[in-house]
Amino acid sequence: MLNNLKIDSESEIPKYRQVVDLFISDIEAGIFKQGQRIPSINEMSEELLLSRDTVEKAYVYMKKKGILMAVRGKGYYVNQVNVSRNLKICLVFNKLSNYKRSIYYAFVKTLGAKASVDVFIYNYNLDEFEAIVSNNLNNYDYFVILPHFRNENANFSEVIKKIPQEKVLIVDRFLDKLKDYPVVYQEYDKDIQSALSCGLDLLRKYTRLNLVFPQTEFYPPYIVRGFQIFCQVHGFQFTIIDRMEDTDICQGEAYIIVSDDDLYAFIRKVKQKNWTLGKDCGVVAYNENQVKEILCDGITTISTNHEEIGQLAAQMILTQKFEQIKSPFEFIRRNSL
Numbered sequence: 001m002l003n004n005l006k007i008d009s010e011s012e013i014p015k016y017r018q019v020v021d022l023f024i025s026d027i028e029a030g031i032f033k034q035g036q037r038i039p040s041i042n043e044m045s046e047e048l049l050l051s052r053d054t055v056e057k058a059y060v061y062m063k064k065k066g067i068l069m070a071v072r073g074k075g076y077y078v079n080q081v082n083v084s085r086n087l088k089i090c091l092v093f094n095k096l097s098n099y100k101r102s103i104y105y106a107f108v109k110t111l112g113a114k115a116s117v118d119v120f121i122y123n124y125n126l127d128e129f130e131a132i133v134s135n136n137l138n139n140y141d142y143f144v145i146l147p148h149f150r151n152e153n154a155n156f157s158e159v160i161k162k163i164p165q166e167k168v169l170i171v172d173r174f175l176d177k178l179k180d181y182p183v184v185y186q187e188y189d190k191d192i193q194s195a196l197s198c199g200l201d202l203l204r205k206y207t208r209l210n211l212v213f214p215q216t217e218f219y220p221p222y223i224v225r226g227f228q229i230f231c232q233v234h235g236f237q238f239t240i241i242d243r244m245e246d247t248d249i250c251q252g253e254a255y256i257i258v259s260d261d262d263l264y265a266f267i268r269k270v271k272q273k274n275w276t277l278g279k280d281c282g283v284v285a286y287n288e289n290q291v292k293e294i295l296c297d298g299i300t301t302i303s304t305n306h307e308e309i310g311q312l313a314a315q316m317i318l319t320q321k322f323e324q325i326k327s328p329f330e331f332i333r334r335n336s337l
Helices: 015-028 041-048 052-064 098-114 126-136 156-160 188-198 222-234 260-272 290-297 306-319
Strands: 068-071 075-078 087-093 115-121 142-145 168-173 183-186 208-212 237-241 253-257 282-286 300-304 324-326 329-332
Touching: 015 052, 041 052, 052 068, 052 075, 087 098, 087 126, 098 115, 098 306, 126 156, 142 306, 168 306, 183 306, 188 222, 188 300, 188 329, 208 222, 222 237, 253 260, 260 282, 260 290, 300 306
Parallel strands: 087 115, 087 142, 142 168, 168 183, 183 324, 208 237, 208 253, 253 282, 282 300
Antiparallel strands: 068 075, 300 329
């Protein structure tokens, strides 16, 4: 049994997970039968040249998964032979947008065949979010959560704490109440300041900067704060606009637009006036995509790399190296400014 086993010390996969994979391979191959006793922790430690703690961690993991059962004074036994090494992941989104789709596709592609992913949408609603968590606590190996709620003061951190911490990965924002949790995050207030600073030479052409920030869409309010700080530091006149559809655009001013719907409404207004973007008025759009690259000869964007967020989250799970990583944010110059 377990012939010619090797642990790859250079692999990014933790050694205890390699031990788990070895056992699952042997169970699938029929080497270990249901109810059969497996080698002791000490025996496996000697055979694989691993520390006792590493092997014990693998056995405890398999016991939690129901693969093994422990019998006091006798050791570990195979509890089930219908096993799969695929991880089950619960991906919890506040809504499904182009931005979220980019994260999802990159996340799933990076995981490949090593995991299955189910997506749940809670529509910014704390009750819906709590129901998703409560109904699935024992169904998944990991919960990957994007936490955005209608009420920023909602006590959603307590809901997340119902999940064992080792199963949770936060995506998109850093939460002070969950400061010890792994996360791939944006810093919305600082990101908009640093990105717009990269286009300061272009923005200086305009007499006023307008942030189009729809109040009903539940975008992070930190964007507004960062925009206000940027304008105050650099001496810009500025305005916060709710919806582009209800607003007349002004010549000689630039618009920073968060929502794609508002961007399209803005472009319609520009065309109605027969103006030229980058000359009569300017626009910067949030969230890069292929459409903005070609729309109106190129829309300037400020954006995080959505695909990279998905990739980083998946890599943490695959390698078991859980960290706190800030997602890069960039300013992409095009003809609209």
